[in-house]
Amino acid sequence: MPDTSDLFAAALADRYRVERELDALYGGGDSVSGGQAARELARAAERPASGRSEARAVANTDLCAATLWRLSRGELGGAPQAIERLRRRGPGDSPESLTSNTVCAALLEAKLAAASGSAGAAAALDRLDALIRSGPGGQRNGPPVSFTLSPAYVRSTVGISPVGFEDFVNLEVAHLRERQGDRRAALEAVRRRPYTYHLTDYLALHLREEGRLSALTGDRSGAVRAYQHYLALRSDPEPALRPGVEAVRAELAKVAGNP
Numbered sequence: 001m002p003d004t005s006d007l008f009a010a011a012l013a014d015r016y017r018v019e020r021e022l023d024a025l026y027g028g029g030d031s032v033s034g035g036q037a038a039r040e041l042a043r044a045a046e047r048p049a050s051g052r053s054e055a056r057a058v059a060n061t062d063l064c065a066a067t068l069w070r071l072s073r074g075e076l077g078g079a080p081q082a083i084e085r086l087r088r089r090g091p092g093d094s095p096e097s098l099t100s101n102t103v104c105a106a107l108l109e110a111k112l113a114a115a116s117g118s119a120g121a122a123a124a125l126d127r128l129d130a131l132i133r134s135g136p137g138g139q140r141n142g143p144p145v146s147f148t149l150s151p152a153y154v155r156s157t158v159g160i161s162p163v164g165f166e167d168f169v170n171l172e173v174a175h176l177r178e179r180q181g182d183r184r185a186a187l188e189a190v191r192r193r194p195y196t197y198h199l200t201d202y203l204a205l206h207l208r209e210e211g212r213l214s215a216l217t218g219d220r221s222g223a224v225r226a227y228q229h230y231l232a233l234r235s236d237p238e239p240a241l242r243p244g245v246e247a248v249r250a251e252l253a254k255v256a257g258n259p
Contacts, residue, residue: 014058017041018065025072026168026202028241038069053092060086060097064104071111079112103165106131107172114176125176129189132169166194167201174209187213204233208248215255227252 017037024034045062067082086105089098110128113121170192177186190209211226227248234245 021065026205038066042066056090057097060101067108083108129173183217223255
């Protein structure tokens with residue numbers, strides 16, 4: 001059985017793989033790196049875990065992230081089994097781990113139902129939306145709390161928790177609401193974003209989507225405000241991001257009525 005230091009090292013390694021993947025999905029990060037990280041996480045999730053609850057928590061985080069990547073790429077295989085596994089309880093599971101698994105299962109279920117055209121897609125999205133509205137927020141510089149992507153990664157020696165679900169699930173809710181045809185609900189969802197004292201993850205994507213949805217729903221001033229904030233964040237973009245920045249600049253000019 002691995003000792004605590006081995007589990008900690010493995011958790012840290014997987015944490016950075018998760019962050020690479022999420023950055024590719026929501027932060028404009030490199031998709032090749034994100035895909036490689038997702039494949040590594042998928043392999044790690046299938047490795048036999050010890051009976052320790054910490055090891056199971058790490059494995060479930062790997063499974064959550066790997067399945068999220070595949071669903072976001074339209075690959076539905078394995079998702080039902082992942083959802084079932086995340087909802088399965090084990091001896092010694094912490095409240096934080098159980099909450100994390102519950103939120104991830106709800107997210108995967110909503111995405112799978114929408115992608116497969118399931119009759120239960122609307123109900124699955126409502127469950128996810130209610131959960132993200134009522135759940136506690138994650139912390140990044142304190143004790144482990146529920147609602148973080150992997151409580152197993154949080155250790156007092158690190159003092160910083162990984163990305164919280166609230167950093168990106170509202171983006172997913174907004175996408176699924178718009179897919180239902182409810183743009184106003186999508187806009188409300190994308191405006192539900194966290195602010196912390198030193199970090200707000202994926203803010204640029206939130207702002208870009210807020211600007212687009214504001215314009216589509218007739219909120220001209222909201223669109224201008226969101227687009228201007230986005231462009232301030234992207235004032236000196238890397239070459240790979242420049243086309244997107246120029247597209248937003250053009251949209252801002254259109255919404256603001258500039259020639």
